Amino acid sequence: MSGHYEARFAAVGGQGILLAGDVLAEAAINYEGLYAADSPTYTAQVRGGPTKVDVIIDNKRIEFPRTTAIDFMLCLAQRSWDRFAKDLKDDCIVLIDPSLVHEVDEKYRVYRLPVIEITKKKMRKMVFTSAVSLGAMAGLTNIVKPESLRKALLKKAPRGTEDANKKAFQLGYDAALELLGKSG
Amino acid sequence: MTIRLAHYLRMNHMPHMWCPGSGIGIIVKGILTAFDELSINKNDLAFISGIGCTSRAPGYLDMYTLHTTHGRALSFATGVKFSRPDKNVVVISGDGDSTAIGGNHLIHACRRNIDITMIIVNNNIYGMTGGQYSPTTPTGAKAATSPWGNADHPFDVSALCKAAGATYVARAHVGSGVQLQRLIKGGLEHKGFAVIEVLSNCHTQYGRRNRLADPIDLINDVAKKTVNVRQAVKMSEEELEGKYVVGLIHKDESRKEYCEAYDEVIKRATASR
Amino acid sequence: MDKNKNIERKVVFWPGNIIVAEAAIAAGCRFFGGYPITPSSEIAHVMSKRLPEVKGKFIQMEDEIAAMGAVIGASLTGMKAMTATSGPGFSLKQENIGYACMIEAPCVVVNVMRGGPSTGLPTAIGQSDIMQARWGTHGDRPVIALTPAYSDEVYSETIRAFNLAEKFRTPVFLLIDEVLGHLSERLEIPDPSEYELIERPRPTVKPEDYNPYDPSFGDVPPIADYFSGYRYHTTGLNHDMTGFPTTSQELGQSEQERMIRKVMSKVDEFESYEEYMTEDADILIVTFGSTARAAMVAVSDARAAGIKAGLFRPITLWPFPEDKLRELSKNIKGIVVPEANLGQLIYEIQRVAHCDAPIVGVNKVGGVPIYPNEILVKIKELV
Numbered sequence: 001m002s003g004h005y006e007a008r009f010a011a012v013g014g015q016g017i018l019l020a021g022d023v024l025a026e027a028a029i030n031y032e033g034l035y036a037a038d039s040p041t042y043t044a045q046v047r048g049g050p051t052k053v054d055v056i057i058d059n060k061r062i063e064f065p066r067t068t069a070i071d072f073m074l075c076l077a078q079r080s081w082d083r084f085a086k087d088l089k090d091d092c093i094v095l096i097d098p099s100l101v102h103e104v105d106e107k108y109r110v111y112r113l114p115v116i117e118i119t120k121k122k123m124r125k126m127v128f129t130s131a132v133s134l135g136a137m138a139g140l141t142n143i144v145k146p147e148s149l150r151k152a153l154l155k156k157a158p159r160g161t162e163d164a165n166k167k168a169f170q171l172g173y174d175a176a177l178e179l180l181g182k183s184g
Numbered sequence: 185m186t187i188r189l190a191h192y193l194r195m196n197h198m199p200h201m202w203c204p205g206s207g208i209g210i211i212v213k214g215i216l217t218a219f220d221e222l223s224i225n226k227n228d229l230a231f232i233s234g235i236g237c238t239s240r241a242p243g244y245l246d247m248y249t250l251h252t253t254h255g256r257a258l259s260f261a262t263g264v265k266f267s268r269p270d271k272n273v274v275v276i277s278g279d280g281d282s283t284a285i286g287g288n289h290l291i292h293a294c295r296r297n298i299d300i301t302m303i304i305v306n307n308n309i310y311g312m313t314g315g316q317y318s319p320t321t322p323t324g325a326k327a328a329t330s331p332w333g334n335a336d337h338p339f340d341v342s343a344l345c346k347a348a349g350a351t352y353v354a355r356a357h358v359g360s361g362v363q364l365q366r367l368i369k370g371g372l373e374h375k376g377f378a379v380i381e382v383l384s385n386c387h388t389q390y391g392r393r394n395r396l397a398d399p400i401d402l403i404n405d406v407a408k409k410t411v412n413v414r415q416a417v418k419m420s421e422e423e424l425e426g427k428y429v430v431g432l433i434h435k436d437e438s439r440k441e442y443c444e445a446y447d448e449v450i451k452r453a454t455a456s457r
Numbered sequence: 458m459d460k461n462k463n464i465e466r467k468v469v470f471w472p473g474n475i476i477v478a479e480a481a482i483a484a485g486c487r488f489f490g491g492y493p494i495t496p497s498s499e500i501a502h503v504m505s506k507r508l509p510e511v512k513g514k515f516i517q518m519e520d521e522i523a524a525m526g527a528v529i530g531a532s533l534t535g536m537k538a539m540t541a542t543s544g545p546g547f548s549l550k551q552e553n554i555g556y557a558c559m560i561e562a563p564c565v566v567v568n569v570m571r572g573g574p575s576t577g578l579p580t581a582i583g584q585s586d587i588m589q590a591r592w593g594t595h596g597d598r599p600v601i602a603l604t605p606a607y608s609d610e611v612y613s614e615t616i617r618a619f620n621l622a623e624k625f626r627t628p629v630f631l632l633i634d635e636v637l638g639h640l641s642e643r644l645e646i647p648d649p650s651e652y653e654l655i656e657r658p659r660p661t662v663k664p665e666d667y668n669p670y671d672p673s674f675g676d677v678p679p680i681a682d683y684f685s686g687y688r689y690h691t692t693g694l695n696h697d698m699t700g701f702p703t704t705s706q707e708l709g710q711s712e713q714e715r716m717i718r719k720v721m722s723k724v725d726e727f728e729s730y731e732e733y734m735t736e737d738a739d740i741l742i743v744t745f746g747s748t749a750r751a752a753m754v755a756v757s758d759a760r761a762a763g764i765k766a767g768l769f770r771p772i773t774l775w776p777f778p779e780d781k782l783r784e785l786s787k788n789i790k791g792i793v794v795p796e797a798n799l800g801q802l803i804y805e806i807q808r809v810a811h812c813d814a815p816i817v818g819v820n821k822v823g824g825v826p827i828y829p830n831e832i833l834v835k836i837k838e839l840v
Binding site: 194197226227228230232242243246247248249250251252253256258259260261262263264265266267268271288289291292446449450452453454456 | 488490506509510512514516518519520522523524525526527528529530531532533534535536538552553556683684686688689690691692693694701702
């Protein structure tokens with residue numbers, strides 16, 4: 001990773017998106033010796049409302065802890081896109097699920113991946129949405145090494161769900177590589 | 185001169201500041217007698233108050249005495265008791281202090297059932313601040329802030345405490361010193377939140393405004409309105425209108441005391457480590 | 458806290474509120490009295506879990522006032538005690554905070570600041586309680602308020618809050634804000650060998666010779682734990698050295714002056730601040746807490762643009778580090794005071810700074826933090 005990286009995970013409450021942000025930050029801190037800052041939106045609306053978490057990663061101490069130029073955004077709801085698609089760099093990598101997000105500004109590097117469908121069909125439990133998303137992010141970006149993300153995810157996963165999380169991560173990762181035209 | 189119970193008193197701080205004829209002296213004596221009969225060591229005793237005439241009592245007592253802010257005595261007492269459940273914590277408070285500004289703390293201490301003994305001296309008026317009507321001033325009575333008669337409706341303090349969950353509720357009249365001592369002693373022995381409401385007299389602020397300026401007249405006036413709890417059960421609601429039921433009103437030993445309940449929390453938390 | 462290479466520190470990723478709770482326990486806090494309020498509630502959540510694990514006591518009281526009272530009661534028994542709140546709760550606590558000042562009971566009050574006045578913005582940043590911390594309770598009394606800006610500082614300043622409370626027998630405020638309370642970043646937990654824990658002065662004289670405010674022991678007289686054999690009286694009224702009420706004007710004056718002197722005469726020992734590129738600065742930025750982090754970026758950006766900017770960041774906000782600011786402001790062309798309120802600290806800067814140069818604020822309320830470029834714009838205006 002070069003110098004400074006900003007990522008935004010946007011969804012609606014209940015999709016487990018806060019977890020994805022924490023996993024990225026902890027991967028950077030624990031496995032790559034980087035600094036990370038993680039600020040969730042903080043509202044009383046825990047379920048159902050638009051929510052996001054911003055993660056900043058840097059190779060030195062982070063001064064301003066809020067995002068100003070976002071390099072990567074994952075979005076899993078149109079409402080969340082409409083509300084949170086701000087401060088994105090022009091070459092921002094945008095990962096959306098086309099079944100949930102229909103209209104985005106095409107000036108960004110937009111990748112459409114059916115995260116929800118993959119989770120529903122292959123994992124059968126929506127709780128793995130964040131693991132699939134993280135896998136997809138690992139495939140599309142080089143913020144941190146895929147292996148670091150995987151390790152951080154497994155460390156955070158509830159006991160007994162490690163194998164399923166590993167599988168979900170791999171599904172997202174492979175789907176992203178396929179999208180990029182690379183083979184897994 | 186030897187004064188019985190003097191070992192609980194700070195004699196160097198006498199004379200006290202209370203009006204001659206005020207019921208507070210009888211009440212303090214009742215409390216100290218109960219301490220003495222139960223052999224409570226003054227080194228194991230915190231005596232806590234808020235603001236008002238009644239709340240000046242701790243200053244005269246040789247123990248750990250804490251004269252706090254208006255209405256808040258129970259919150260401080262909760263901090264002391266919860267930190268040291270092995271010690272005795274007693275709160276003394278007037279009707280304004282405990283049921284108006286401190287009303288929220290009172291009902292929640294009752295609900296929490298923390299092992300504190302609470303003496304509420306109810307003289308139906310704010311004495312120290314100059315005779316304003318309190319939550320226990322009878323409807324129609326005159327006060328510095330009700331010169332045309334009180335439009336407000338009074339609390340039944342004991343009923344309030346019972347309803348809020350206090351596990352020992354007693355009411356005594358300042359003219360019945362022996363019963364008063366016995367009920368305070370029972371409250372101290374009770375494991376849980378104990379309220380002893382003492383019907384007292386403020387002839388200076390209440391009496392003078394309501395044609396009862398002589399302390400004996402005022403004490404007798406209240407005494408006339410008391411009904412013992414044993415008689416009260418035989419009386420109808422209409423007959424009890426305007427009366428004060430005295431005696432042990434409520435006692436429940438089945439509910440767990442708060443500090444003991446928290447000890448179990450500690451056990452669970454330390455076992456899971 | 459200096460890094461010690463030989464010590465293996467645990468690295469964690471906690472939001473500021475959790476750091477406060479864990480640091481409090483590391484500081485020896487064994488009593489927490491609280492009341493739910495956003496955005497500080499996570500402190501209570503963690504304390505309710507962690508305190509019974511270390512045989513401490515957690516209690517959720519019926520209101521903010523009672524929480525403060527319970528903390529003072531616990532402190533009198535010798536416990537290190539804390540409460541945490543936010544704007545409206547801080548307002549409610551002020552009466553009992555004054556009581557703690559008056560009876561000289563050590564305790565720590567955390568305020569995770571949000572937008573105000575009134576209910577304001579419960580879930581978003583504000584820095585609008587700094588003057589409430591300074592002047593909130595009635596009467597003159599000493600005030601110590603700490604304003605950390607980074608996760609490691611939140612940890613170390615929480616510990617320092619307890620140390621100062623114990624050392625000076627007074628309430629100490631830890632003022633953070635919603636941004637810091639919920640910001641997770643890399644934190645290396647210091648090893649207990651890396652910091653000192655201070656205990657309140659306790660009496661060594663015979664109980665019959667003990668007076669709770671005895672000036673012969675200096676400006677911070679020893680305080681006896683309840684039930685330790687030293688029976689004494691405590692009142693919020695003006696009192697003499699024995700703790701009993703007095704109406705003496707002379708004693709009223711001398712006791713109140715001692716209470717303030719006990720802190721003010723030792724300011725040099727606990728004053729703390731950070732300076733960044735102030736040596737040759739033409740434009741000085743003075744700010745605190747999370748806003749100072751935007752100011753750090755603004756200073757770097759200004760320097761990159763050829764403007765000699767520098768940052769002065771008080772960590773001990775109250776008492777304000779006056780001497781240092783006076784010195785820094787001597788040859789300055791302008792001072793910028795960014796704060797997430799409509800202008801509070803700026804009054805202190807105007808009072809303290811020795812310069813005819815303009816002093817301007819960058820003020821933002823409404824729940825969004827001040828961004829570096831907003832400070833930079835003001836810097837450029839001044840040049």
